[in-house]
Structure formats: structure tokens, C-alpha cells
Amino acid sequence: MPNATKRIACIDVGTNTALLLVADLEPATGNIVTVEHRQTIVRLGQKVDENRMIHPEALDRLTACMTEYRKLCDELGVRRILAVGTSALRDAANRDEIIAAVNRATGIEISCISGEDEAALTFFGAVAGLPEAPEPFTVIDIGGGSTEIIMGTVEKVESAVSMNIGSVRMTERFCTSQPPSPEEFEAARQEIDKNLAAALPPFFAGRQQVFGVAGTLTTIAQVCLSDRQFDPSRVQGFRLDYSAVHELLERLRAMRLDEIVALGIPEGRADVFTMGVLILRQFMRMLGVGAVTVSIQGLRYGVAQQELQRLRSRA
Numbered sequence: 001m002p003n004a005t006k007r008i009a010c011i012d013v014g015t016n017t018a019l020l021l022v023a024d025l026e027p028a029t030g031n032i033v034t035v036e037h038r039q040t041i042v043r044l045g046q047k048v049d050e051n052r053m054i055h056p057e058a059l060d061r062l063t064a065c066m067t068e069y070r071k072l073c074d075e076l077g078v079r080r081i082l083a084v085g086t087s088a089l090r091d092a093a094n095r096d097e098i099i100a101a102v103n104r105a106t107g108i109e110i111s112c113i114s115g116e117d118e119a120a121l122t123f124f125g126a127v128a129g130l131p132e133a134p135e136p137f138t139v140i141d142i143g144g145g146s147t148e149i150i151m152g153t154v155e156k157v158e159s160a161v162s163m164n165i166g167s168v169r170m171t172e173r174f175c176t177s178q179p180p181s182p183e184e185f186e187a188a189r190q191e192i193d194k195n196l197a198a199a200l201p202p203f204f205a206g207r208q209q210v211f212g213v214a215g216t217l218t219t220i221a222q223v224c225l226s227d228r229q230f231d232p233s234r235v236q237g238f239r240l241d242y243s244a245v246h247e248l249l250e251r252l253r254a255m256r257l258d259e260i261v262a263l264g265i266p267e268g269r270a271d272v273f274t275m276g277v278l279i280l281r282q283f284m285r286m287l288g289v290g291a292v293t294v295s296i297q298g299l300r301y302g303v304a305q306q307e308l309q310r311l312r313s314r315a
Contacts, residue, residue, distance in 0.1 A: 015144025087145025
């Protein structure tokens with residue numbers, strides 16, 4: 001029955017976090033109904049920028065996470081698991097061995113996707129099911145290893161770029177302490193600005209409506225809401241003004257790690273959070289973006305939407 005509801009799981013294996021979406025796809029209506037969200041910090045990209053290898057400890061963390069996700073999927077009656085790997089896997093010389101090891105241990109097969117495919121899937125996933133937005137609009141995804149900026153309409157991507165600046169990568173390259181020294185902070189800012197200056201010109205047309213996805217953006221929203229725990233219903237659609245992002249960055253650049261953790265930020269994200277906020281602040285400053293609307297969706301929803309379209313084409 002091609003129009004029957006199908007329960008799937010979409011997993012985004014990122015540089016810092018592994019994100020799980022369990023959803024019911026409804027080919028007859030075109031709806032994606034969320035059943036479960038999970039996120040686990042695995043720090044897969046630990047030192048990948050330095051030596052292009054995923055470490056055994058990182059593989060152990062990823063395997064433990066995928067084992068947990070597989071168990072949950074089985075309990076929830078998931079019929080198909082779609083897992084995609086991004087920046088850390090793209091950069092790792094031993095990615096094939098990592099993918100094979102996870103598959104042996106859990107039966108989950110991770111597909112390593114290109115930066116271009118990641119950008120497109122993230123773009124359509126970020127706005128899936130949202131009210132109509134002024135077109136063109138832009139989506140920014142600040143990950144651990146890379147940052148994607150995508151502009152277009154609900155029908156097509158018009159411009160997209162994937163840059164090797166992410167919260168983990170910038171932290172490992174430039175920060176030897178928390179807080180970073182003024183010299184380290186400035187060196188990181190210059191590297192971010194260099195990448196953005198080369199990438200941003202096509203995106204000025206879409207700066208009136210910008211959506212932000214992934215852990216850095218949702219965590220900034222959580223902090224600005226003064227929430228100790230992540231609440232998807234409060235974060236979804238939250239409007240992040242430039243002044244709030246700038247003020248938060250000024251606070252963070254003088255804070256110790258334990259003070260950042262005390263804001264309610266998990267330890268696995270706290271040490272790279274400042275660099276993630278710096279990337280967002282510089283993006284907003286250089287593009288002249290007054291506010292970013294946070295979406296808890298993104299790559300996982302793009303994968304789900306792609307699968308839904310495949311099912312509908314068979315109907």
C-alpha cells in the first residue's frame with residue numbers, strides 16, 4: 001500500500017552531536033509527523049581537523065550512541081533507518097573503517113554525504129511544514145566541523161556554500177583555554193571573517209528572512225530563554241536578535257568552562273559554544289541580519305522529506 005503511513009528514523013551524525021528523528025511519513029497528505037527527538041554529544045570530530053583520523057575513543061562514543069538509537073528504533077517500530085554523516089566523516093581518512101565498524105556493531109549503515117548535499121537537505125528540512133516565509137530566504141547551519149549557508153525558495157536552492165568553519169574546528173585550532181585569550185579570540189574571528197567574506201555576496205538577497213538550525217543555534221535560544229533544559233516547543237520559531245547574540249558572546253568570551261556549564265549547557269558542547277556563537281555573530285554582522293528565526297529541524301527533516309517524496313512518487 002504505497003499511501004500507507006511509514007515510520008522511519010533519520011540520524012544526523014555530525015562532528016559534535018548525533019541527532020535522531022523518528023517520524024511517521026504520510027504519503028497521502030505529504031505530512032511528516034514527529035514521534036521522537038534525541039540528541040547525543042559524541043564529539044566524533046575530536047582532533048579530526050589536526051590529523052584527519054577519527055580516534056578509537058570517538059568511535060566508541062558513536063557506537064554506544066548508535067546502539068542506543070537502534071534499541072529505541074526497534075522499540076518504536078521503525079521500519080527504516082536512514083543515517084547520514086557530515087563534516088567529520090568527510091574529512092576523516094579512515095571514514096570507511098568507521099562506517100563499517102558501526103554497521104557491524106549496530107546494523108546501521110551511515111552514508112557520508114557531500115557538503116552540497118548536506119546544505120540542500122538542511123535547507124528544505126529547516127522550513128518543512130513551516131508557514132510560508134518571504135522569498136528568497138536563507139538558512140544557516142553552524143555545525144562542529146563546518147558551516148552551511150543556503151538561500152532559495154520552497155521549490156529550489158539558489159545559492160549554497162559549505163565552509164570549513166565550525167564550533168569544534170575553530171576551538172581546536174585557536175583556543176588553548178576557556179576563556180580564550182584576546183589574541184586567540186581575534187585570530188579565530190579573522191579566520192571566520194575570511195571565510196564569510198568570500199562566501200556571503202550571493203546571500204544579501206536573502207538576508208531579510210534567515211532561519212538557523214543545529215545545536216549552536218538551538219542552544220543560544222535556550223540560553224536566551226533562560227531555560228536550564230532544552231524545550232523544543234519553546235525553541236522552535238524563537239527569534240534571535242543581533243543584540244542578544246552580541247551580548248551573549250561578550251559574556252561568553254570572559255567566562256570559564258564551569259560558568260558556561262552553569263548556564264545549562266552540556267559539557268560536551270560548553271567548551272566549543274563560544275566559537276559557535278562567534279560564527280553566528282560574525283555572520284549576522286557581515287550580512288546585516290537583524291534577527292534569525294531558530295528551527296529545531298534541519299538535516300534530519302530534509303532526509304525525511306526526501307524519503308517522503310520517494311514514497312509519494314511510487315504511489
